[in-house]
Amino acid sequence: SVHAGGEGTVQWNGFKxxxxxxxxxxxxxxxxxxxxxxxxSGLVFKVSYEVPDGTYKLMLVRDAKTELGSxxxxxxxxxxxxxxxxxxxxxxxxxxxxxxxxEAGCRIVLEDASGEKVSLDAELxxxxxxxxxxxxxxxxxxxxxxEQYGRTWxxxxxxxxxxxxxxxxxxxxxxxxxxxxxxxEILMEWLIERESxxxx
Numbered sequence: 200s201v202h203a204g205g206e207g208t209v210q211w212n213g214f215k216x217x218x219x220x221x222x223x224x225x226x227x228x229x230x231x232x233x234x235x236x237x238x239x240s241g242l243v244f245k246v247s248y249e250v251p252d253g254t255y256k257l258m259l260v261r262d263a264k265t266e267l268g269s270x271x272x273x274x275x276x277x278x279x280x281x282x283x284x285x286x287x288x289x290x291x292x293x294x295x296x297x298x299x300x301x302e303a304g305c306r307i308v309l310e311d312a313s314g315e316k317v318s319l320d321a322e323l324x325x326x327x328x329x330x331x332x333x334x335x336x337x338x339x340x341x342x343x344x345x346e347q348y349g350r351t352w353x354x355x356x357x358x359x360x361x362x363x364x365x366x367x368x369x370x371x372x373x374x375x376x377x378x379x380x381x382x383x384e385i386l387m388e389w390l391i392e393r394e395s396x397x398x399x
Contacts, residue, residue: 200271204248204278204348209257209267210241220244222255222270230255248275248348277345277352278302283327284343284355290362291334296343296354297327305347309358311339318346338362369393 201207209220220232220242230250236243250272259265279300288294296307301323307330309317317336321328343355372390379385 200273201246202273203246203250203275206245208243214242219260221258223258248350275350282354287359290332290336293329293331295329301328308344309341311341
Protein backbone atom coordinates (compact mmCIF):
# COMPACT_ATOMS: atom_id res chain seq x y z
CA SER A 200 0.00 0.00 0.00
CA VAL A 201 1.05 3.60 -0.67
CA HIS A 202 -0.48 6.89 0.48
CA ALA A 203 -1.62 9.21 -2.30
CA GLY A 204 1.16 11.77 -2.67
CA GLY A 205 3.69 9.26 -1.34
CA GLU A 206 6.34 7.00 -2.85
CA GLY A 207 6.48 3.26 -3.36
CA THR A 208 9.08 0.70 -4.43
CA VAL A 209 8.89 -2.31 -6.74
CA GLN A 210 11.78 -4.74 -6.34
CA TRP A 211 12.82 -6.42 -9.61
CA ASN A 212 16.07 -6.58 -11.56
CA GLY A 213 14.44 -6.27 -14.98
CA PHE A 214 13.35 -2.61 -15.11
CA LYS A 215 14.66 -0.33 -17.87
CA UNK A 216 15.05 3.46 -17.80
CA UNK A 217 12.25 3.96 -20.35
CA UNK A 218 9.70 1.84 -18.44
CA UNK A 219 6.44 3.48 -17.41
CA UNK A 220 4.01 2.47 -14.66
CA UNK A 221 0.35 3.23 -14.22
CA UNK A 222 -2.56 2.19 -12.02
CA UNK A 223 -5.71 0.71 -13.50
CA UNK A 224 -8.98 0.72 -11.56
CA UNK A 225 -11.69 -1.94 -11.89
CA UNK A 226 -13.73 0.55 -13.94
CA UNK A 227 -10.87 1.00 -16.43
CA UNK A 228 -9.66 4.43 -15.25
CA UNK A 229 -5.88 4.77 -15.50
CA UNK A 230 -3.48 6.93 -13.47
CA UNK A 231 0.12 7.23 -14.59
CA UNK A 232 2.78 7.04 -11.88
CA UNK A 233 5.88 9.22 -11.77
CA UNK A 234 8.97 7.02 -12.03
CA UNK A 235 11.65 8.68 -9.90
CA UNK A 236 14.51 6.18 -9.84
CA UNK A 237 15.39 2.98 -11.73
CA UNK A 238 18.21 0.81 -10.36
CA UNK A 239 19.48 -2.71 -10.93
CA SER A 240 17.36 -3.96 -8.05
CA GLY A 241 14.10 -2.08 -8.48
CA LEU A 242 12.16 1.07 -9.18
CA VAL A 243 10.86 3.97 -7.04
CA PHE A 244 7.63 5.66 -8.10
CA LYS A 245 5.36 8.41 -6.77
CA VAL A 246 1.56 8.33 -6.61
CA SER A 247 -0.22 11.59 -7.43
CA TYR A 248 -2.40 13.22 -4.77
CA GLU A 249 -5.26 13.12 -7.27
CA VAL A 250 -5.48 9.29 -7.25
CA PRO A 251 -8.62 8.26 -5.29
CA ASP A 252 -8.35 5.78 -2.44
CA GLY A 253 -8.79 2.16 -3.53
CA THR A 254 -7.12 -0.96 -4.87
CA TYR A 255 -5.60 -0.89 -8.38
CA LYS A 256 -3.74 -3.11 -10.80
CA LEU A 257 -0.11 -2.01 -11.10
CA MET A 258 0.74 -2.05 -14.80
CA LEU A 259 4.12 -1.89 -16.57
CA VAL A 260 4.23 -0.28 -20.02
CA ARG A 261 7.10 -1.35 -22.26
CA ASP A 262 6.44 -2.94 -25.63
CA ALA A 263 3.12 -4.06 -24.22
CA LYS A 264 1.17 -3.71 -20.96
CA THR A 265 2.07 -6.19 -18.24
CA GLU A 266 0.31 -6.55 -14.88
CA LEU A 267 2.83 -6.59 -12.03
CA GLY A 268 0.39 -7.02 -9.17
CA SER A 269 -2.06 -4.99 -7.10
CA UNK A 270 -1.50 -1.78 -5.17
CA UNK A 271 -3.72 -0.27 -2.49
CA UNK A 272 -3.77 3.54 -2.48
CA UNK A 273 -4.52 5.03 0.95
CA UNK A 274 -5.75 8.51 1.85
CA UNK A 275 -2.91 11.04 1.67
CA UNK A 276 -1.07 12.10 4.80
CA UNK A 277 -0.91 15.78 5.76
CA UNK A 278 1.76 17.28 3.47
CA UNK A 279 2.67 19.99 6.00
CA UNK A 280 4.78 19.47 9.12
CA UNK A 281 5.15 21.58 12.25
CA UNK A 282 1.72 23.17 11.83
CA UNK A 283 0.69 25.82 14.36
CA UNK A 284 -2.74 27.45 14.08
CA UNK A 285 -3.64 30.35 16.42
CA UNK A 286 -6.30 29.42 18.97
CA UNK A 287 -8.06 32.76 18.49
CA UNK A 288 -8.27 35.46 15.83
CA UNK A 289 -10.03 38.74 15.02
CA UNK A 290 -12.34 39.23 12.03
CA UNK A 291 -10.80 41.55 9.43
CA UNK A 292 -7.24 40.85 10.53
CA UNK A 293 -4.44 38.63 9.18
CA UNK A 294 -3.93 35.15 10.63
CA UNK A 295 -0.50 33.51 10.31
CA UNK A 296 -0.33 29.70 10.19
CA UNK A 297 3.17 28.31 10.49
CA UNK A 298 4.44 25.05 9.01
CA UNK A 299 6.63 23.51 6.30
CA UNK A 300 5.16 22.12 3.09
CA UNK A 301 2.56 24.69 2.08
CA GLU A 302 2.37 25.19 -1.69
CA ALA A 303 1.43 28.24 -3.76
CA GLY A 304 -2.27 28.22 -4.55
CA CYS A 305 -3.34 26.43 -1.39
CA ARG A 306 -6.44 27.63 0.43
CA ILE A 307 -7.72 27.71 4.00
CA VAL A 308 -11.33 26.74 4.71
CA LEU A 309 -13.11 27.71 7.92
CA GLU A 310 -16.14 25.69 9.01
CA ASP A 311 -18.46 26.90 11.78
CA ALA A 312 -20.55 24.77 14.14
CA SER A 313 -23.49 24.68 11.69
CA GLY A 314 -21.32 23.37 8.84
CA GLU A 315 -21.13 26.64 6.90
CA LYS A 316 -17.76 27.04 5.18
CA VAL A 317 -15.69 30.06 4.14
CA SER A 318 -12.82 29.53 1.67
CA LEU A 319 -9.86 31.92 1.88
CA ASP A 320 -6.86 32.51 -0.37
CA ALA A 321 -3.55 31.83 1.38
CA GLU A 322 -0.32 33.72 0.79
CA LEU A 323 3.03 32.03 1.33
CA UNK A 324 5.30 33.52 4.00
CA UNK A 325 8.77 32.66 5.23
CA UNK A 326 7.37 30.49 8.03
CA UNK A 327 4.14 29.20 6.48
CA UNK A 328 1.07 31.01 5.15
CA UNK A 329 -1.13 33.97 6.02
CA UNK A 330 -4.83 34.56 5.38
CA UNK A 331 -6.99 37.65 5.85
CA UNK A 332 -10.25 36.96 7.68
CA UNK A 333 -13.37 38.68 6.27
CA UNK A 334 -14.48 41.66 8.34
CA UNK A 335 -18.03 40.31 8.47
CA UNK A 336 -16.98 36.82 9.65
CA UNK A 337 -19.31 35.81 12.48
CA UNK A 338 -17.95 35.26 15.95
CA UNK A 339 -17.59 31.67 17.06
CA UNK A 340 -15.47 28.56 16.91
CA UNK A 341 -14.24 27.28 13.53
CA UNK A 342 -12.55 24.15 12.25
CA UNK A 343 -9.56 25.01 10.04
CA UNK A 344 -8.92 22.99 6.88
CA UNK A 345 -6.12 23.06 4.30
CA GLU A 346 -6.99 22.58 0.62
CA GLN A 347 -3.94 21.59 -1.43
CA TYR A 348 -3.28 19.21 -4.36
CA GLY A 349 -7.05 18.84 -4.75
CA ARG A 350 -7.30 17.29 -1.26
CA THR A 351 -8.50 18.53 2.13
CA TRP A 352 -6.91 18.09 5.56
CA UNK A 353 -7.89 19.28 9.05
CA UNK A 354 -5.28 21.65 10.50
CA UNK A 355 -7.09 22.57 13.71
CA UNK A 356 -10.23 21.43 15.47
CA UNK A 357 -10.97 24.83 16.94
CA UNK A 358 -10.07 28.47 16.30
CA UNK A 359 -12.14 31.14 18.04
CA UNK A 360 -12.96 34.24 15.99
CA UNK A 361 -13.92 37.53 17.66
CA UNK A 362 -15.58 40.46 15.93
CA UNK A 363 -13.00 42.94 17.20
CA UNK A 364 -9.92 42.99 19.37
CA UNK A 365 -10.65 42.78 23.07
CA UNK A 366 -10.40 46.11 24.87
CA UNK A 367 -7.32 46.38 27.07
CA UNK A 368 -8.22 47.96 30.40
CA UNK A 369 -5.63 49.59 32.62
CA UNK A 370 -6.04 50.68 36.24
CA UNK A 371 -5.51 54.46 36.33
CA UNK A 372 -6.90 55.53 39.71
CA UNK A 373 -8.35 54.36 43.02
CA UNK A 374 -11.28 56.20 44.60
CA UNK A 375 -12.46 55.75 48.16
CA UNK A 376 -15.65 57.17 49.67
CA UNK A 377 -15.84 57.52 53.47
CA UNK A 378 -18.36 59.06 55.92
CA UNK A 379 -17.55 62.69 56.66
CA UNK A 380 -20.06 65.07 58.24
CA UNK A 381 -23.62 64.02 58.91
CA UNK A 382 -25.32 63.40 55.57
CA UNK A 383 -22.13 63.74 53.54
CA GLU A 384 -19.12 61.75 52.41
CA ILE A 385 -15.54 62.50 51.61
CA LEU A 386 -13.92 61.29 48.38
CA MET A 387 -10.24 60.39 48.35
CA GLU A 388 -8.57 59.61 45.04
CA TRP A 389 -5.15 58.17 44.23
CA LEU A 390 -3.88 58.53 40.67
CA ILE A 391 -1.49 55.92 39.29
CA GLU A 392 1.59 57.29 37.54
CA ARG A 393 2.94 54.59 35.27
CA GLU A 394 6.63 55.15 35.62
CA SER A 395 9.15 52.48 36.49
CA UNK A 396 7.94 51.22 38.87
CA UNK A 397 4.32 52.42 38.83
CA UNK A 398 3.54 54.43 41.96
CA UNK A 399 0.53 55.90 43.71
